[in-house]
C-alpha cells in the first residue's frame with residue numbers, strides 16, 4: 001500500500017501548486033531542481049535530463065516551467081519498490097533534441113560545454129530569481145521534519161560547491177544555515193524553528209508555515225503543560241509527605257501524652273491534621289477557628305514538634321514534661 005505523503009512531500013506539493021512564477025525566474029528554479037533532483041541519462045541515443053520526484057505536483061510544475069521556456073518535456077510514472085513502495089514521477093527533457101543548449105540555459109554548463117559546479121551566467125542576479133532558486137532546491141532536495149518533531153530543514157548535495165552556493169543565497173536572505181559533511185554528501189541545514197519558518201515563508205509555502213507553526217505551538221504547549229504537571233506533582237507529594245510526618249508525630253504525642261494535655265490552640269491543630277492528613281498548611285489554616293495563615297500554622301507545628309522532641313529526650317532522662 002502506498003503511504004500517505006509525508007508532511008515534507010505535502011509542503012513540496014503546495015509550493016509546486018501555488019508559488020508564483022515570473023518569467024525571469026523560470027531558469028533559476030529549473031536549475032535548482034536539476035541540481036537537487038536531476039540526473040543525466042547518457043548513451044543509446046536517449047540522452048536526457050531527468051527530474052525525479054515523489055510529488056506529482058512538483059513534476060507537473062517542472063513540466064510547465066520547461067514548456068513556458070518552449071522546451072520539450074515528458075512526464076513518466078515509475079513504480080518503485082525499494083526502499084519502500086512508492087510512485088515516482090519523472091520529467092524527462094531530451095538532450096538529444098535540445099542538446100547542450102539546455103544545460104547552458106540552466107547555467108549547468110559553460111559556453112564550451114563543460115559542466116559546472118556553480119551556476120554559470122546571471123541566473124541569480126535578481127531577488128525574485130534567488131527565491132525561485134531556494135524554492136527549486138526545496139522541491140528537489142529539501143527534507144523537512146513532521147511538524148512537532150523537531151525543527152529541521154536540510155538539503156543534501158553531492159557537490160560541495162552547489163551546497164556552498166545554496167548556503168550563500170540563504171545567507172543573503174538573512175538566514176543562518178550550517179554546512180557539514182556526511183559521508184560522500186554535503187548537508188546544508190537550518191536547525192532553528194524561526195529560521196525554518198522564515199525559509200518556508202520565503203518560498204511561498206503558506207500552508208506549510210501554518211502547519212509548521214501549529215506543530216511548534218502544540219509542542220511548546222505540551223512541554224509547558226508537562227513542566228507544570230511535574231512541578232505540581234512534586235509540590236503535592238512534598239505537602240503530602242510533610243502532612244504524613246506530622247500525623248506520625250501527633251500520633252506519638254497522643255500515645256505518650258494524650259492530645260487533651262496540649263494547649264487548646266495546639267490541640268485544635270493536631271486534631272485537624274489527623275482528620276486531614278493530606279491538606280496543605282493553608283488549607284488547615286482556613287479550617288481553624290479563627291482562621292490562621294500559613295506561617296501561623298507552621299509556627300504551631302514547630303511547637304508541636306518541639307514538644308514531641310522534648311518528650312522523647314525527657315523520656316530518656318525520665319523527667320516530667322512541662323508545657
Ligand SMILES: [Zn+2]
Pocket residue numbers: 022023024025026126127128129130132
Ligand atoms: Zn525572477
